[in-house]
Amino acid sequence: MDSLERYINQLFARYPKTQANLEAQDEILSNLRARIADDLSHGLSEKEAIANAKNSIPSLDFLDSKQRLTVSTRAFALNILQHVLLCLSVAWIVTLPFRMFHTSGRILNTAYLLMIIAAGILYFLARLLSPSTVTRVSLRSLQKASRWVWILFALFFLLDLALVTGIRFGSNLWFSRPIHINGPYQFALLAADYFLPATFLWIPLAVQHVGKATLEAEVQGDEA
Amino acid sequence: MGKSESVSADSIRGHIDTILLRILDNHDSYGYELIKRVSQKSDGRYELKEPSLYTSLRRLEGQQCIESYWGDESQGGRRKYYRITPVGRSLLQANLAAWNKARDLIEDLLKEET
Numbered sequence: 001m002d003s004l005e006r007y008i009n010q011l012f013a014r015y016p017k018t019q020a021n022l023e024a025q026d027e028i029l030s031n032l033r034a035r036i037a038d039d040l041s042h043g044l045s046e047k048e049a050i051a052n053a054k055n056s057i058p059s060l061d062f063l064d065s066k067q068r069l070t071v072s073t074r075a076f077a078l079n080i081l082q083h084v085l086l087c088l089s090v091a092w093i094v095t096l097p098f099r100m101f102h103t104s105g106r107i108l109n110t111a112y113l114l115m116i117i118a119a120g121i122l123y124f125l126a127r128l129l130s131p132s133t134v135t136r137v138s139l140r141s142l143q144k145a146s147r148w149v150w151i152l153f154a155l156f157f158l159l160d161l162a163l164v165t166g167i168r169f170g171s172n173l174w175f176s177r178p179i180h181i182n183g184p185y186q187f188a189l190l191a192a193d194y195f196l197p198a199t200f201l202w203i204p205l206a207v208q209h210v211g212k213a214t215l216e217a218e219v220q221g222d223e224a
Numbered sequence: 225m226g227k228s229e230s231v232s233a234d235s236i237r238g239h240i241d242t243i244l245l246r247i248l249d250n251h252d253s254y255g256y257e258l259i260k261r262v263s264q265k266s267d268g269r270y271e272l273k274e275p276s277l278y279t280s281l282r283r284l285e286g287q288q289c290i291e292s293y294w295g296d297e298s299q300g301g302r303r304k305y306y307r308i309t310p311v312g313r314s315l316l317q318a319n320l321a322a323w324n325k326a327r328d329l330i331e332d333l334l335k336e337e338t
Contacts, residue, residue: 027304030301030304033299034255059275
Protein backbone atom coordinates (compact mmCIF):
# COMPACT_ATOMS: atom_id res chain seq x y z
CA MET A 1 0.00 0.00 0.00
CA ASP A 2 2.99 2.27 0.45
CA SER A 3 3.61 2.57 -3.26
CA LEU A 4 -0.02 3.59 -3.71
CA GLU A 5 0.22 6.28 -1.06
CA ARG A 6 3.48 7.50 -2.60
CA TYR A 7 1.82 7.66 -6.01
CA ILE A 8 -1.08 9.76 -4.72
CA ASN A 9 1.24 12.03 -2.73
CA GLN A 10 3.25 12.56 -5.88
CA LEU A 11 0.13 13.56 -7.83
CA PHE A 12 -0.90 16.01 -5.14
CA ALA A 13 2.62 17.39 -4.64
CA ARG A 14 2.21 20.15 -7.17
CA TYR A 15 -1.11 21.28 -5.73
CA PRO A 16 -1.42 23.71 -2.80
CA LYS A 17 -2.44 22.20 0.53
CA THR A 18 -5.91 23.67 0.64
CA GLN A 19 -8.59 22.05 2.74
CA ALA A 20 -10.36 20.82 -0.38
CA ASN A 21 -7.20 19.23 -1.74
CA LEU A 22 -6.31 17.52 1.53
CA GLU A 23 -9.83 16.08 1.76
CA ALA A 24 -9.71 15.00 -1.87
CA GLN A 25 -6.45 13.21 -1.17
CA ASP A 26 -7.96 11.29 1.75
CA GLU A 27 -11.08 10.44 -0.23
CA ILE A 28 -9.21 9.24 -3.33
CA LEU A 29 -6.83 7.15 -1.25
CA SER A 30 -9.59 5.43 0.74
CA ASN A 31 -11.58 4.67 -2.40
CA LEU A 32 -8.51 3.22 -4.10
CA ARG A 33 -7.84 1.05 -1.07
CA ALA A 34 -11.43 -0.20 -1.22
CA ARG A 35 -10.90 -0.99 -4.90
CA ILE A 36 -7.70 -2.91 -4.13
CA ALA A 37 -9.39 -4.88 -1.34
CA ASP A 38 -12.17 -5.76 -3.78
CA ASP A 39 -9.71 -6.86 -6.49
CA LEU A 40 -7.77 -8.97 -4.00
CA SER A 41 -10.96 -10.72 -2.92
CA HIS A 42 -11.56 -11.54 -6.59
CA GLY A 43 -8.21 -13.28 -6.83
CA LEU A 44 -5.99 -10.60 -8.39
CA SER A 45 -2.40 -10.42 -7.17
CA GLU A 46 -1.38 -7.45 -5.03
CA LYS A 47 0.80 -6.17 -7.86
CA GLU A 48 -2.09 -6.26 -10.36
CA ALA A 49 -4.50 -4.69 -7.88
CA ILE A 50 -2.16 -1.81 -7.14
CA ALA A 51 -1.51 -1.28 -10.85
CA ASN A 52 -5.27 -1.18 -11.51
CA ALA A 53 -5.71 1.35 -8.74
CA LYS A 54 -2.99 3.62 -10.13
CA ASN A 55 -4.39 3.38 -13.65
CA SER A 56 -7.82 4.47 -12.50
CA ILE A 57 -6.38 7.85 -11.42
CA PRO A 58 -3.91 8.83 -14.16
CA SER A 59 -4.04 12.53 -13.30
CA LEU A 60 -5.77 15.10 -11.12
CA ASP A 61 -7.26 17.04 -14.04
CA PHE A 62 -10.72 16.64 -12.57
CA LEU A 63 -9.84 18.77 -9.55
CA ASP A 64 -11.08 22.35 -9.40
CA SER A 65 -8.77 24.02 -11.93
CA LYS A 66 -9.20 27.47 -10.42
CA GLN A 67 -8.24 26.12 -7.00
CA ARG A 68 -10.68 28.39 -5.22
CA LEU A 69 -10.89 28.62 -1.48
CA THR A 70 -12.51 30.73 1.21
CA VAL A 71 -10.43 32.96 3.45
CA SER A 72 -11.18 35.08 6.47
CA THR A 73 -10.85 38.58 5.00
CA ARG A 74 -9.45 39.95 8.23
CA ALA A 75 -6.76 37.30 8.67
CA PHE A 76 -5.90 37.52 4.98
CA ALA A 77 -5.53 41.31 4.98
CA LEU A 78 -3.55 41.37 8.23
CA ASN A 79 -1.18 38.68 7.01
CA ILE A 80 -0.47 40.49 3.73
CA LEU A 81 -0.08 43.89 5.38
CA GLN A 82 2.30 42.49 7.99
CA HIS A 83 4.47 41.11 5.22
CA VAL A 84 4.29 44.35 3.23
CA LEU A 85 5.28 46.36 6.31
CA LEU A 86 8.23 44.06 6.82
CA CYS A 87 9.40 44.39 3.19
CA LEU A 88 8.93 48.16 3.21
CA SER A 89 10.83 48.51 6.49
CA VAL A 90 13.77 46.65 5.03
CA ALA A 91 13.61 48.79 1.89
CA TRP A 92 13.49 51.94 3.99
CA ILE A 93 16.47 50.88 6.09
CA VAL A 94 18.69 49.95 3.15
CA THR A 95 17.92 53.18 1.31
CA LEU A 96 18.52 55.30 4.41
CA PRO A 97 22.30 55.77 3.83
CA PHE A 98 21.61 57.17 0.39
CA ARG A 99 19.78 60.13 1.87
CA MET A 100 23.15 61.68 2.59
CA PHE A 101 24.49 62.05 -0.93
CA HIS A 102 22.00 60.92 -3.55
CA THR A 103 18.95 62.96 -4.61
CA SER A 104 16.96 60.03 -5.95
CA GLY A 105 17.95 58.06 -2.88
CA ARG A 106 16.51 60.74 -0.65
CA ILE A 107 13.25 60.80 -2.63
CA LEU A 108 12.97 57.03 -2.68
CA ASN A 109 13.68 56.73 1.02
CA THR A 110 10.99 59.32 1.80
CA ALA A 111 8.60 57.48 -0.51
CA TYR A 112 9.20 54.26 1.39
CA LEU A 113 8.52 56.04 4.65
CA LEU A 114 5.21 57.30 3.30
CA MET A 115 4.34 53.80 2.09
CA ILE A 116 5.10 52.42 5.54
CA ILE A 117 2.73 54.95 7.10
CA ALA A 118 0.04 54.12 4.53
CA ALA A 119 0.44 50.38 5.10
CA GLY A 120 0.33 50.98 8.86
CA ILE A 121 -2.97 52.84 8.54
CA LEU A 122 -4.39 50.06 6.38
CA TYR A 123 -3.24 47.55 8.99
CA PHE A 124 -5.17 49.27 11.76
CA LEU A 125 -8.20 49.56 9.51
CA ALA A 126 -7.97 45.85 8.72
CA ARG A 127 -8.01 45.04 12.42
CA LEU A 128 -11.49 46.58 12.54
CA LEU A 129 -12.83 44.01 10.07
CA SER A 130 -15.29 41.50 11.44
CA PRO A 131 -13.67 38.07 11.94
CA SER A 132 -16.59 36.38 10.22
CA THR A 133 -16.31 38.17 6.86
CA VAL A 134 -15.00 35.86 4.18
CA THR A 135 -13.67 36.22 0.63
CA ARG A 136 -13.39 33.67 -2.17
CA VAL A 137 -9.92 33.55 -3.69
CA SER A 138 -8.65 31.67 -6.73
CA LEU A 139 -5.14 30.36 -6.18
CA ARG A 140 -4.64 29.72 -9.89
CA SER A 141 -5.35 33.43 -10.62
CA LEU A 142 -2.95 34.47 -7.86
CA GLN A 143 -0.25 32.24 -9.28
CA LYS A 144 -0.71 33.79 -12.72
CA ALA A 145 -0.67 37.31 -11.30
CA SER A 146 2.45 36.55 -9.31
CA ARG A 147 4.22 35.22 -12.41
CA TRP A 148 3.34 38.35 -14.37
CA VAL A 149 4.57 40.65 -11.62
CA TRP A 150 7.91 38.82 -11.56
CA ILE A 151 8.21 39.06 -15.35
CA LEU A 152 7.42 42.77 -15.31
CA PHE A 153 9.89 43.40 -12.51
CA ALA A 154 12.61 41.48 -14.37
CA LEU A 155 11.93 43.50 -17.51
CA PHE A 156 11.94 46.77 -15.58
CA PHE A 157 15.17 45.85 -13.81
CA LEU A 158 16.99 44.73 -16.96
CA LEU A 159 15.86 47.82 -18.83
CA ASP A 160 16.97 50.04 -15.99
CA LEU A 161 20.28 48.20 -15.75
CA ALA A 162 20.88 48.75 -19.47
CA LEU A 163 19.87 52.40 -19.19
CA VAL A 164 22.15 53.19 -16.25
CA THR A 165 25.07 51.31 -17.77
CA GLY A 166 24.45 53.07 -21.07
CA ILE A 167 24.35 56.51 -19.49
CA ARG A 168 27.39 56.02 -17.26
CA PHE A 169 29.60 53.91 -19.46
CA GLY A 170 28.16 54.41 -22.92
CA SER A 171 30.98 56.57 -24.22
CA ASN A 172 33.56 54.34 -22.52
CA LEU A 173 32.17 51.32 -24.30
CA TRP A 174 31.75 53.10 -27.61
CA PHE A 175 35.21 54.61 -27.73
CA SER A 176 36.87 51.66 -25.99
CA ARG A 177 38.12 53.84 -23.16
CA PRO A 178 38.92 52.20 -19.84
CA ILE A 179 36.59 52.95 -16.95
CA HIS A 180 38.03 55.14 -14.16
CA ILE A 181 36.35 55.47 -10.82
CA ASN A 182 37.95 58.35 -8.93
CA GLY A 183 37.39 57.37 -5.34
CA PRO A 184 34.74 56.13 -2.94
CA TYR A 185 32.29 58.98 -3.46
CA GLN A 186 31.97 58.38 -7.19
CA PHE A 187 31.77 54.68 -6.49
CA ALA A 188 28.92 55.25 -4.04
CA LEU A 189 27.02 57.36 -6.59
CA LEU A 190 27.44 54.59 -9.15
CA ALA A 191 26.39 51.90 -6.71
CA ALA A 192 23.31 53.95 -5.82
CA ASP A 193 22.23 54.12 -9.47
CA TYR A 194 22.28 50.35 -9.65
CA PHE A 195 21.08 49.55 -6.18
CA LEU A 196 18.11 51.87 -5.72
CA PRO A 197 15.89 50.41 -8.47
CA ALA A 198 16.62 46.95 -7.08
CA THR A 199 14.74 47.84 -3.91
CA PHE A 200 11.52 47.61 -5.93
CA LEU A 201 12.01 43.88 -5.40
CA TRP A 202 9.60 44.27 -2.52
CA ILE A 203 6.69 44.35 -4.99
CA PRO A 204 7.06 40.87 -6.52
CA LEU A 205 8.02 39.48 -3.12
CA ALA A 206 4.85 40.89 -1.57
CA VAL A 207 2.66 39.59 -4.40
CA GLN A 208 4.24 36.15 -4.12
CA HIS A 209 3.48 36.09 -0.40
CA VAL A 210 -0.24 36.55 -1.07
CA GLY A 211 -0.52 32.87 -2.06
CA LYS A 212 0.98 31.81 1.26
CA ALA A 213 -1.27 34.23 3.14
CA THR A 214 -4.28 32.64 1.45
CA LEU A 215 -3.43 29.19 2.78
CA GLU A 216 -2.80 30.54 6.27
CA ALA A 217 -6.10 32.42 6.31
CA GLU A 218 -8.25 29.61 4.91
CA VAL A 219 -11.52 28.87 6.65
CA GLN A 220 -14.22 26.30 6.04
CA GLY A 221 -16.49 27.74 3.37
CA ASP A 222 -19.61 26.73 1.47
CA GLU A 223 -19.01 25.08 -1.85
CA ALA A 224 -19.50 27.63 -4.65
CA MET B 225 -12.85 -1.53 -26.01
CA GLY B 226 -15.01 -2.05 -29.08
CA LYS B 227 -16.52 0.85 -30.97
CA SER B 228 -20.05 0.02 -29.88
CA GLU B 229 -18.97 0.08 -26.20
CA SER B 230 -17.32 3.50 -26.49
CA VAL B 231 -20.46 4.89 -28.15
CA SER B 232 -22.61 3.89 -25.21
CA ALA B 233 -20.08 5.39 -22.78
CA ASP B 234 -20.51 8.75 -24.52
CA SER B 235 -24.28 8.59 -24.44
CA ILE B 236 -24.29 7.71 -20.74
CA ARG B 237 -21.92 10.49 -19.76
CA GLY B 238 -24.65 13.13 -19.64
CA HIS B 239 -26.70 11.05 -17.20
CA ILE B 240 -24.11 10.16 -14.60
CA ASP B 241 -25.44 12.75 -12.14
CA THR B 242 -28.93 11.23 -12.30
CA ILE B 243 -27.56 7.70 -12.07
CA LEU B 244 -25.66 8.58 -8.89
CA LEU B 245 -28.66 10.39 -7.41
CA ARG B 246 -30.76 7.30 -8.01
CA ILE B 247 -28.32 5.10 -6.10
CA LEU B 248 -27.99 7.61 -3.25
CA ASP B 249 -31.76 7.98 -3.08
CA ASN B 250 -31.83 4.36 -1.99
CA HIS B 251 -29.09 4.62 0.65
CA ASP B 252 -25.98 6.63 1.53
CA SER B 253 -22.78 5.47 -0.12
CA TYR B 254 -19.12 6.28 -0.66
CA GLY B 255 -17.01 6.64 -3.82
CA TYR B 256 -15.91 3.12 -4.64
CA GLU B 257 -19.22 1.63 -3.53
CA LEU B 258 -20.95 3.88 -6.08
CA ILE B 259 -18.63 2.65 -8.82
CA LYS B 260 -19.33 -0.96 -7.86
CA ARG B 261 -23.09 -0.39 -7.81
CA VAL B 262 -23.01 1.13 -11.29
CA SER B 263 -21.02 -1.84 -12.54
CA GLN B 264 -23.48 -4.29 -10.92
CA LYS B 265 -26.57 -2.50 -12.25
CA SER B 266 -25.17 -2.46 -15.78
CA ASP B 267 -24.04 -6.08 -15.55
CA GLY B 268 -20.52 -4.95 -16.33
CA ARG B 269 -21.54 -3.15 -19.53
CA TYR B 270 -20.59 0.25 -18.12
CA GLU B 271 -17.67 1.01 -15.83
CA LEU B 272 -17.78 4.40 -14.15
CA LYS B 273 -14.27 5.82 -13.95
CA GLU B 274 -12.93 7.63 -10.87
CA PRO B 275 -12.39 11.02 -12.61
CA SER B 276 -15.99 11.04 -13.88
CA LEU B 277 -17.23 9.97 -10.45
CA TYR B 278 -15.41 12.74 -8.58
CA THR B 279 -16.34 15.41 -11.13
CA SER B 280 -19.98 14.39 -10.83
CA LEU B 281 -19.95 14.22 -7.03
CA ARG B 282 -18.40 17.68 -6.78
CA ARG B 283 -20.93 19.09 -9.20
CA LEU B 284 -23.84 17.56 -7.29
CA GLU B 285 -22.45 18.78 -3.99
CA GLY B 286 -22.05 22.27 -5.45
CA GLN B 287 -25.70 22.20 -6.51
CA GLN B 288 -26.56 21.02 -2.98
CA CYS B 289 -28.15 17.85 -4.31
CA ILE B 290 -25.97 15.73 -2.04
CA GLU B 291 -24.04 16.31 1.17
CA SER B 292 -20.91 14.56 2.38
CA TYR B 293 -19.80 13.34 5.77
CA TRP B 294 -16.76 11.41 6.95
CA GLY B 295 -17.24 7.86 8.10
CA ASP B 296 -15.34 5.91 10.74
CA GLU B 297 -11.66 5.29 10.23
CA SER B 298 -11.12 1.83 8.77
CA GLN B 299 -7.74 0.36 7.91
CA GLY B 300 -8.12 1.99 4.52
CA GLY B 301 -8.31 5.50 5.97
CA ARG B 302 -11.32 7.73 6.51
CA ARG B 303 -14.14 7.33 3.99
CA LYS B 304 -16.26 10.14 2.57
CA TYR B 305 -19.94 9.19 2.48
CA TYR B 306 -22.63 10.98 0.51
CA ARG B 307 -26.32 11.35 1.23
CA ILE B 308 -29.02 12.78 -1.03
CA THR B 309 -30.80 16.00 -0.04
CA PRO B 310 -34.40 17.09 -0.72
CA VAL B 311 -33.05 19.27 -3.52
CA GLY B 312 -31.34 16.19 -4.93
CA ARG B 313 -34.57 14.19 -4.74
CA SER B 314 -36.47 16.84 -6.74
CA LEU B 315 -33.70 16.98 -9.33
CA LEU B 316 -33.74 13.20 -9.59
CA GLN B 317 -37.49 13.16 -10.27
CA ALA B 318 -37.20 16.04 -12.75
CA ASN B 319 -34.35 14.36 -14.63
CA LEU B 320 -36.20 11.03 -14.74
CA ALA B 321 -39.27 12.72 -16.18
CA ALA B 322 -37.16 14.58 -18.73
CA TRP B 323 -35.38 11.37 -19.71
CA ASN B 324 -38.63 9.45 -20.21
CA LYS B 325 -40.00 12.23 -22.36
CA ALA B 326 -36.82 12.38 -24.46
CA ARG B 327 -36.69 8.62 -24.85
CA ASP B 328 -40.32 8.44 -26.04
CA LEU B 329 -39.71 11.27 -28.48
CA ILE B 330 -36.58 9.69 -29.95
CA GLU B 331 -38.27 6.32 -30.25
CA ASP B 332 -41.07 7.97 -32.22
CA LEU B 333 -38.60 9.82 -34.44
CA LEU B 334 -36.66 6.64 -35.14
CA LYS B 335 -39.73 4.59 -36.11
CA GLU B 336 -39.56 3.06 -39.56
CA GLU B 337 -40.89 5.27 -42.29
CA THR B 338 -44.16 3.99 -43.74
